[in-house]
Amino acid sequence: MDAAEASHDSLMTRAMRPARNSDTGERIRLAVIAVLLAFVLLVLPSMLSAYWTDVATSVAIYTIVALGLALLMGRVGLVSLGQVAVLALGAWVGARLLFATGLPFPVVTIMTGLITMVLGSLIGLPALRVSGLYLALITLMLAGAITVVLATTDFPNGGAGFLGHTEATTGAHEIRRPSIATGEHAYFRYVVIWAALMFILALWHVRGKPGRAWATIRQSEPAALAAGINISLYKMWAFALASFMTGIAGALLAGSSGTLYNLTFPTQDSIILLAVVLMGGIYSLWGAVVAGLLIKLLPALLDNWGLPPDLLTILFGIGVIQVLTTAPAGLVDQFPKDMAKLGRFLWRLVGSPGARTPGTAGSE
Amino acid sequence: MIKVENLEVRFGGVKPIDQMSVTFPGGTCGLIGPNGAGKTTFFNVLSGFVKPSGGSVTAFDEDLLAMADYRRARWGLRRTFQTEQAIEELSLYDNVAMLEEHSKNNGGSSRRDDVEGALEFVGLGKLNSNTKVGTLGARERRLVEIARAVVGKPRAVLLDEPAAGLPDEETEHMGSVIRRIPDEIGALVILVDHDMTLVSACCELTSVLDFGKLIASGPTDEVLRDEQVIRAYLGAEDV
Amino acid sequence: MPSWHDFQPFIVTGLALGGVYALSGAGMVVLYRTTGVLNLAFGAVGAMGALIAWDLINNSLWPEWPSYGVAVLFCAAVTLAYGVVIGPALARRDALVKATATLGLALILLGTMSWIWSDKARSQVLPTSTHAFDVGQVAVTWTQVVAFGLGVVVVFGTAAFLKYTKLGTAMRGLANDREITATLGVPVRSVEAQAWLVSGILAGVSGLLLSDLVGLDAVSLTFLVISSLAAALIAQLRSLVVTFFAALGVGLVSAMATPITSISEYRNMAPFVLATIALLWISRKREISFTGTGLGNGRS
Numbered sequence: 001m002d003a004a005e006a007s008h009d010s011l012m013t014r015a016m017r018p019a020r021n022s023d024t025g026e027r028i029r030l031a032v033i034a035v036l037l038a039f040v041l042l043v044l045p046s047m048l049s050a051y052w053t054d055v056a057t058s059v060a061i062y063t064i065v066a067l068g069l070a071l072l073m074g075r076v077g078l079v080s081l082g083q084v085a086v087l088a089l090g091a092w093v094g095a096r097l098l099f100a101t102g103l104p105f106p107v108v109t110i111m112t113g114l115i116t117m118v119l120g121s122l123i124g125l126p127a128l129r130v131s132g133l134y135l136a137l138i139t140l141m142l143a144g145a146i147t148v149v150l151a152t153t154d155f156p157n158g159g160a161g162f163l164g165h166t167e168a169t170t171g172a173h174e175i176r177r178p179s180i181a182t183g184e185h186a187y188f189r190y191v192v193i194w195a196a197l198m199f200i201l202a203l204w205h206v207r208g209k210p211g212r213a214w215a216t217i218r219q220s221e222p223a224a225l226a227a228g229i230n231i232s233l234y235k236m237w238a239f240a241l242a243s244f245m246t247g248i249a250g251a252l253l254a255g256s257s258g259t260l261y262n263l264t265f266p267t268q269d270s271i272i273l274l275a276v277v278l279m280g281g282i283y284s285l286w287g288a289v290v291a292g293l294l295i296k297l298l299p300a301l302l303d304n305w306g307l308p309p310d311l312l313t314i315l316f317g318i319g320v321i322q323v324l325t326t327a328p329a330g331l332v333d334q335f336p337k338d339m340a341k342l343g344r345f346l347w348r349l350v351g352s353p354g355a356r357t358p359g360t361a362g363s364e
Numbered sequence: 365m366i367k368v369e370n371l372e373v374r375f376g377g378v379k380p381i382d383q384m385s386v387t388f389p390g391g392t393c394g395l396i397g398p399n400g401a402g403k404t405t406f407f408n409v410l411s412g413f414v415k416p417s418g419g420s421v422t423a424f425d426e427d428l429l430a431m432a433d434y435r436r437a438r439w440g441l442r443r444t445f446q447t448e449q450a451i452e453e454l455s456l457y458d459n460v461a462m463l464e465e466h467s468k469n470n471g472g473s474s475r476r477d478d479v480e481g482a483l484e485f486v487g488l489g490k491l492n493s494n495t496k497v498g499t500l501g502a503r504e505r506r507l508v509e510i511a512r513a514v515v516g517k518p519r520a521v522l523l524d525e526p527a528a529g530l531p532d533e534e535t536e537h538m539g540s541v542i543r544r545i546p547d548e549i550g551a552l553v554i555l556v557d558h559d560m561t562l563v564s565a566c567c568e569l570t571s572v573l574d575f576g577k578l579i580a581s582g583p584t585d586e587v588l589r590d591e592q593v594i595r596a597y598l599g600a601e602d603v
Numbered sequence: 604m605p606s607w608h609d610f611q612p613f614i615v616t617g618l619a620l621g622g623v624y625a626l627s628g629a630g631m632v633v634l635y636r637t638t639g640v641l642n643l644a645f646g647a648v649g650a651m652g653a654l655i656a657w658d659l660i661n662n663s664l665w666p667e668w669p670s671y672g673v674a675v676l677f678c679a680a681v682t683l684a685y686g687v688v689i690g691p692a693l694a695r696r697d698a699l700v701k702a703t704a705t706l707g708l709a710l711i712l713l714g715t716m717s718w719i720w721s722d723k724a725r726s727q728v729l730p731t732s733t734h735a736f737d738v739g740q741v742a743v744t745w746t747q748v749v750a751f752g753l754g755v756v757v758v759f760g761t762a763a764f765l766k767y768t769k770l771g772t773a774m775r776g777l778a779n780d781r782e783i784t785a786t787l788g789v790p791v792r793s794v795e796a797q798a799w800l801v802s803g804i805l806a807g808v809s810g811l812l813l814s815d816l817v818g819l820d821a822v823s824l825t826f827l828v829i830s831s832l833a834a835a836l837i838a839q840l841r842s843l844v845v846t847f848f849a850a851l852g853v854g855l856v857s858a859m860a861t862p863i864t865s866i867s868e869y870r871n872m873a874p875f876v877l878a879t880i881a882l883l884w885i886s887r888k889r890e891i892s893f894t895g896t897g898l899g900n901g902r903s
Contacts, residue, residue, distance in 0.1 A: 141882070317708060
């Protein structure tokens, strides 16, 4: 009984300690984020060539997509195998609106986000009553269907009609960019700012009422119902949020590439997206950044070094299996944990034998 | 008062609840029976997780079964679970506050007061309410569940084996908390448990289920001495 | 609207495809019922087997039948290896996690196939395709007959096997409750391994057949698993007989949409749409479970 009492005591001691530690931790984190953001916005673009700026822009765009999926998976526990199809929808809608209206780019981006949100929620709607596996399968099916439709219809390129497509080369234009950000570097900064805004949106949700409801739903649906949470509503909200973000990413993607014809959205990519999001870590929002880097930076690096990109597909496949079998929280969680373990080990070497190191209660 | 009339539940060919009629007048009422008697199924009917195939439940003059499941918590129905379901990654404060978040505000007192009051009531007042529940032990988690059940102004509190797995002294503390609910919180309590000491200590009235049927109902000490009840439990529990 | 005459060859194609979907669908159902794993890498495994056979025949100039044998052997080995190595690690997790892990396997295979063979267009002609006969006005190849025939044999054979043999009963026991079956003295790991093995063999066979009927392209073969999945889902992952007829349905609907020009381009949507309808139908009643959503805090 002694060991149990002892651990019980230490749990209680930890619980009764005032919460000042997490406040300073919070402030340090904010400072680090601010510095990083400043670096990325101000210093990074000048260090990169046009090609690498393009890659960096892709990373930022896919970070937004990954953020949406990470919220769905990590916060609510819903797996969507169709986010890339939603991204394709967003790109299509964004391109169409940019051609059809003269509205400023940010306005079109938000409109795209909202329209994609509605469409994405329609996908989520039948899925509400469905269990985890079947939901994942439905998203896969619907994504596949969307991919087929997109493959057979033509992309908007400045023409008239609903599809906005014209065969004539004289009528076809490039997709425009925001007037303040037409160059590569400027557009990169523009996208990063949107990404930062999406992160803030995500945090606002996670720290607020939806986040708490999602945490409850994820752990135990009966407990959620018993707490008065309308599960369908909150699942829908998560889908809507993820679709909104992905729609915005789609509009930014359209603006980035100038034409949708260079882009493909195969079903395989949705699975790769799932893989990188899992590997990046679904329980922390930073995992989305890691995911963006994995999915867009690594291929460019491999290409640079003359290695086949297929190696990455294999790596991601291994990553999925590894994460699911051993480290469910992904790299973002695992790396700091390993670092913390190392830190404690060193501290114990340096400090006095009787000193107890503070526990890691409540990380995040 | 909660009145159950001719309640019946079917799962395929099995009837976990078979023509159950009982009234829970108020205070703390016990509901006991051997394993598989239908007690948790009954709670699941009240919570809305299971749809009965017949019968009615009238709670405080309202048709409980007509309400959507998630609305019942707002209405004032609270419950705890056999395997405790305190949400690990949320803090003590958030776990309890969530109940109020999704219910009508009872007007008057602030949410912080309500939450801290509830935590105080169950004996967790001394803990830092920002602690994540996942770092706490079994005893604290079960108390958090009780705190969630009593925050705000609940009308009915369903407790499903609230002290399961806890040692005797914790069970006693749990019992003292439960006994205070009807008077201090103003809610009707239905307690399901196998621990007869706890049931005797908390409940004035007790009903007994066996194979989904009600076989006894009345003052607790009489019911516990009832021949039929003892036979139903034969060889199963210690009293 | 095309005439009956125009539809005929597509009915044949549809039945042949349906046969293959039936035999792979049956494999998926049995594996799922025995191990709880919905093997989404089924198509990828078959695709790689077909590519290996192609490579041996065309690049190493091996004779045909041994190459096919190697292909099936490879598929059996990969599937068995996955099941024996990864299976136990995820045994206690829920179906969603197990299925997602098979997606990892699919990616590994897709990447490997793309690396070794790249996306060049290839065709695979099975020896059974060189012979054909006429049924009415339609030419039917022996491959199509074999595809359909194997579908029948495998599905109904498996159904009988599950019902009447000791191993089959053990599998049904596992499907029902793994823990209890283990306590009854059934060698759980061994039974599961055999389910994985058979699933792999079926993947190999269907991969070869599809490479002839549909074409030898890694990605499209991989995602043809959706059609088998659709059939299995329509059967609610339970009845093999329903899987059979559902598979025929899926095959026929996709194939017969081909001559109808207005929807022909969208015929690839058919399995997706059918699978979605099946999933929505299965999930009409909402289930509340205490086990969370699987990706939860790591506690299972």
